[in-house]
Amino acid sequence: MLQLSDILEAKERVRDTSRWTPLQYSHTYSSMTGAEVHLKLENSQRTGAFKIRGATNRIATLSAAEREAGVVTASAGNHAQGVALAASRAGVEATIVMPEHAPISKVKATRNYGAEVVLEGTDYNEAAERAHEIEREEDRTYLHAFDDEDVMAGQGTIGLEILEDCPELDTVVVPIGGGGLISGIATAVKERNPDARVIGVQAEGASSAAPSLEKGERVTLEGVETIADGIATRSLGERTFPIVREYVDEIVTVTDPEIAVATVNLLERSKTVVEGAGAVPLAALLFDRFEYEDGETIVPVLSGGNIDLNTLSNVIVRGLVETGRYLKIRTVLKDRPGSLEELLAILTAHQANIYAIHHDRTSRDVEMSDTEVEIELEMRGTDHVERFLAALREEGYEVDVLA
Structure with missing residues (x-):
């Protein structure tokens, strides 16, 4: 099985090719969680990821x-x-x-x-x-992507860097796909600091690790579905499984909407671009997927930043929807002068900013005397959305929330 000595040897081999990536203290996430949060920015690595x-x-x-x-x-x-x-x-x-x-x-x-x-x-x-x-x-x-001791040893150099830059480490939070990254990091961290916790995070749509540990043998999923494509594997590796079982303290899962929220948070608050797999550790922290104490030093490993721009645009919209910053609705108006103006007056009164509006008299879903309206809105949070929708319905509008 992988040894600390393997990782120390790998450190010398990868020195000229890989970067020692920053460990950045985050006032934002420390304030939001009550922990002392340091982000391991492996998304700034050469090629944009730890691999x-x-x-x-x-x-x-x-x-x-x-x-x-x-x-x-x-x-x-x-x-x-x-x-x-x-x-x-x-x-x-x-x-x-x-x-x-x-x-x-x-x-x-x-x-x-x-x-x-x-x-x-x-x-x-x-x-x-x-x-x-x-x-x-x-x-x-x-060259296996994760189920190889030399590959794991290379990834484990991240753990050595975290320990050197953050000797007060209490908990490191790491994405899990096939298990190569967490196997390397966990071996380095636990061999050097047995009291530190290692938390693994999987996407809900590709979560084979926790059931594997519960069953005592590797579980293989029939398929995977998640925006975190970097960890979209059906099972842990044969070589990574015993290391995960030995060194990882807890494995949790996060949903795609939670990953989207974490991605948007990192963009907006930290000016940091990550892919879905890179956002799962922060998502687990923000959505309380594991327990921690106030003041605990936590290092989420942001494993990569290679997100496709089309995917990123979809993730941003989903993140804004989940946090009540974007709202798309459909309603029906009487097809007469002034009806749209009356609706817009309610939007104005509730400070809902219009991104786009589509007015359709030809829809077969409404009466010939009616017209269908779809509106995309910028909102200020989930409370703002709820108050606005309640006001529309109180005025007699039937509203379908589309996003």
């Missing part, structure tokens, strides 16, 4: 024959970019299989780092099947 660490360490262990034959791997995006850059810098040819619906930004970045990209499969597991076929056909070395 460059494990990829660099694994490639450094290849034999001369393995380097000559090249490597192949499967990835939803971040491991792909890490392997592509690490292989390019080491002069090793790399082929990366990515799911067909991988974010365009991650596909382009992987190609730009010098790898050949093959798009196949609906998720990581199907992409991995194709990658193993290439491994056999071309006699390449397969």
